[in-house]
Amino acid sequence: MDLRKLVYFATIAECASFTKASEKLCVAQSALSRQIKLLEDELEVELFLRTSKAVELSTAGEALLEHAYGLIHGFERAKADIQDLRGTPKGTVVIGVPPSLGPIVMPEVVKRIQGEFPHLSLKIREGTSVVMEEWLAKGRIDLALLGHAPTSLGLRGEILTEEQIGLIGRTDLIESARAVGFTAFADLPLVMTLQVELLLDERLRKARAIFPSTVEIDSIQVVKALLRHGAGLTMMPVGFFRSEIARDELRAVPIHGSRLTRPIALAFSLSRPMSAAATQVAELVRAEVAALVAARTFTITSTPGASAVFLPASRANRRTAATAR
Secondary structure, eight states: OOHHHHHHHHHHHHHTOHHHHHHHHTOOHHHHHHHHHHHHHHHTSOOEEEOSSOEEEOHHHHHHHHHHHHHHHHHHHHHHHHHHTTSSOOEEEEEEEOTTTHHHHHHHHHHHHHHHOTTEEEEEEEOOHHHHHHHHHTTSOSEEEESSOOOSTTEEEEEEEEEEEEEEEOHHHHHHHHHHOGGGOTTSOEEEOHHHHHHHHHHHHHTTOOOOOEEEOSOHHHHHHHHHTTSOBEEEEGGGGHHHHHTTSSEEEEEETSOOEEEEEEEEESSSOOOHHHHHHHHHHHHHHHHHHHTTTTSOOOOTTOOOEEOOOOHHHHHHHHHHO
16 A cells, blocks of 8 residues: 555545546546555455445545545655755645634735745645544644634644624614613524534523524524524624624624633644644744734724623523512
8 A cells, every 4th residue: 555545545535536536636537546446456445436426435435534644644744844854844734724714814824825935835624623623633634723722632722812702783683682682582583503502502501591593504604694684693703704894784792791702722733743834834823813813803893882782681580670670
């Protein structure tokens, strides 16, 4: 088994097509098929289940893919470590980013790498923070930008800042919420992603807050579209909506009585040393997050006449207050 066969195998698995993998690798499809056949003969297993529309990994193929990523990435790290001895950061660095932070943090990082480190190759992988912790543990990425502090054993986390969470929606709905509270929105659901809902769940339970029904959506873009159409409000980190808030399409106000934030962290594996190239990328990410903090990207900026929205009281508290009156 050699590295070239593993690279071919992993690329076919990612593309789910011999034809697309052939184009991506710039290798004739016949040569690609021949190398995979040699790999299957060597391992005495079938790696792909071929259908008329696509190719799918067999059970053996799925098992090999996890090892393949580790071996390929390990070779790239070894190459980078040797090149580091020449002084200038070189090699390939793979960073994982969540969809909420990647579009905010990474454009300037990529721009600086292209301008200052032409021999450094960056690969960006998008996924949820939970998935990226798994990728770090398995050696599929070098570092990760997370929307929470790492929880997995074997990972080291560095908190870069905290991002404020607020009530976000169209200005007219935000104004109504400030005036009468959430109790007026029985027919106007909160629009949330599962990840943020889980992030807030424990804190909101402690505040004994009662909210309208919740619409759970995986896509941030769909959440934004619903908010712009006035189909609901959301409680989410403000950075998600930086562009929309700047264009006055949406408004963000703080939640009074409960400082809701989420940490933004860099995470690394404790079991693998960082290459000079990965260290340089981490430094660029730190610098960009610091610049965004200075620009108040992760903070709810005040506007004239703006005020906080109060968390609604629990039913028990409302009964107590009514009795007192």
